Amino acid sequence: MWRKPFFLWPMLSLPFFYLLGLTVMGGLGADPAKELVHSTGEYALWLLMLVMLASPVQFILRRRQLFLIRRSLGVACFAYVFLHVLLYIATYLEGSLQALIEDLIKRPYIIAGAFAFIFGLAMALTSNDYSVRRLGIKWKSLHKSVYLMVVAVCVHIIWQVKFDYGEVILYSTFFALMFLLRGPSIRSRLVIKP
Amino acid sequence: MRQFKIPTIPSSEITPEGVYRDRRRFMTAAALGPLALSMASSTVGSELSFLPASKVTTSGSSTDEALTPYEHVTSYNNFYEFGYQKDDPARYADRLSVDPWSISVGGLVNNPKTLALEDLLASVDLEERIYRLRCVEAWSMVIPWVGFPLASLLKQFDLQGSGKYVRFETLHRPSEMPGQKSLFSGIDYPYVEGLRLDEAMHPLTILAVGLYGKTMPNQNGAPIRLVVPWKYGFKSIKSIVKIDVVEDMPQTTWALSTPHEYGFYANVNPGVSHPRWSQSRERRLPSGLFSKNVIDTQMFNGYQEQVASLYSDLDLRIHY
Numbered sequence: 001m002w003r004k005p006f007f008l009w010p011m012l013s014l015p016f017f018y019l020l021g022l023t024v025m026g027g028l029g030a031d032p033a034k035e036l037v038h039s040t041g042e043y044a045l046w047l048l049m050l051v052m053l054a055s056p057v058q059f060i061l062r063r064r065q066l067f068l069i070r071r072s073l074g075v076a077c078f079a080y081v082f083l084h085v086l087l088y089i090a091t092y093l094e095g096s097l098q099a100l101i102e103d104l105i106k107r108p109y110i111i112a113g114a115f116a117f118i119f120g121l122a123m124a125l126t127s128n129d130y131s132v133r134r135l136g137i138k139w140k141s142l143h144k145s146v147y148l149m150v151v152a153v154c155v156h157i158i159w160q161v162k163f164d165y166g167e168v169i170l171y172s173t174f175f176a177l178m179f180l181l182r183g184p185s186i187r188s189r190l191v192i193k194p
Numbered sequence: 195m196r197q198f199k200i201p202t203i204p205s206s207e208i209t210p211e212g213v214y215r216d217r218r219r220f221m222t223a224a225a226l227g228p229l230a231l232s233m234a235s236s237t238v239g240s241e242l243s244f245l246p247a248s249k250v251t252t253s254g255s256s257t258d259e260a261l262t263p264y265e266h267v268t269s270y271n272n273f274y275e276f277g278y279q280k281d282d283p284a285r286y287a288d289r290l291s292v293d294p295w296s297i298s299v300g301g302l303v304n305n306p307k308t309l310a311l312e313d314l315l316a317s318v319d320l321e322e323r324i325y326r327l328r329c330v331e332a333w334s335m336v337i338p339w340v341g342f343p344l345a346s347l348l349k350q351f352d353l354q355g356s357g358k359y360v361r362f363e364t365l366h367r368p369s370e371m372p373g374q375k376s377l378f379s380g381i382d383y384p385y386v387e388g389l390r391l392d393e394a395m396h397p398l399t400i401l402a403v404g405l406y407g408k409t410m411p412n413q414n415g416a417p418i419r420l421v422v423p424w425k426y427g428f429k430s431i432k433s434i435v436k437i438d439v440v441e442d443m444p445q446t447t448w449a450l451s452t453p454h455e456y457g458f459y460a461n462v463n464p465g466v467s468h469p470r471w472s473q474s475r476e477r478r479l480p481s482g483l484f485s486k487n488v489i490d491t492q493m494f495n496g497y498q499e500q501v502a503s504l505y506s507d508l509d510l511r512i513h514y
Contacts, residue, residue: 026482029269029480030270030479030480031479031480032482036483106467107470164278
């Protein structure tokens, strides 16, 4: 069931249909653009957290489920990242290439976001069986860029904080913990023998 | 939410007592409008505007642009004392009790005193002002405020010559304002804002006590807030309890927390972009996905004619 999880894609696309429904019904309030850009970013962030959680859960708790669907979670994560960027360009920037370039030059949090997007894009494009076979050993190192993506994402959200650091501290701490658990010395001590 | 009602119902249990005692004020205000007669005869208990929005302008300072619907004005707010999401204030602000309310006016005045809100309202004439509100986050609204010029309050005080600025403070009551309890907040509450004395005395600067002809909803800064239409919204401090005339430029909340992003002046200026947002355009809310409403931002939010002279000797790129 976890190798071919039929329930996965309907579940992962639920947030998308939820937003679509709200959009069509006019339930996004006064500023739908902001709501959509923010929500898609948030869904992507949660999926990225699940992706990062998969490996520690696997080697500590010996639960393989999350690990087995990790690639799908990653692809879904990028789908929301893609929507996030698309909506930001379409609404905030009104589709203007010039505005995009200006943002990419001037605004550090957009630059960080762009890096996260590029890492995500590289991984999403190679998240198919063909690429896995084709790239062989290189595939694994390419997909280690998820760590760089996490760092870029954290910078992206931290630089957006205006006032209250509570939420980003929570997210960043989670990712820092995921990084720590992967450290060889900690990892070897935590692994529960089957 | 409390609403002003036509005060002909002989019972103060329908209308909040403070408003009830103050009914003549509102009748006077209503009488200013050309529709006063028809209003007086309209159905008892209807949602009465003190002044009908479409009929009244004030010395050319009201805009005739389409109003942002009431539901959006009251559900899309930045009022961090109640949370950081736009809908948090609408959700949590009803915890705030605004009655009784008083404002202490002091600092460099010879007759400092604490005014009960109802006494303050009895001393001024309320009028409707339809203003554009431009948030630094690149969205804007058009809101029919009900209020009175700040100058008409300050003129009741004997200002000392050394006073050059006015400093405002929001209520600090963590028990009713959950945002003030946050552990990781970038600054200390209470929220503080300030104006130069000439800005404070400018006829466009008002203290608002209502919108859409109703008492100010809590999430919009009840019971009394500042509205300075040519400045970014964060200057228009909400739920004011303290006003001081001071000699030095006040340390204001946003300017303190991130000085390179928010200046003391914060005049709306499409030419000076914020590190996070270009300020050249704005989303005029509601701005749907399919009915996009994005417009050019105007210098001084369109109030250039009235206020530009205040800044003739300031470099607005430095004093942003």
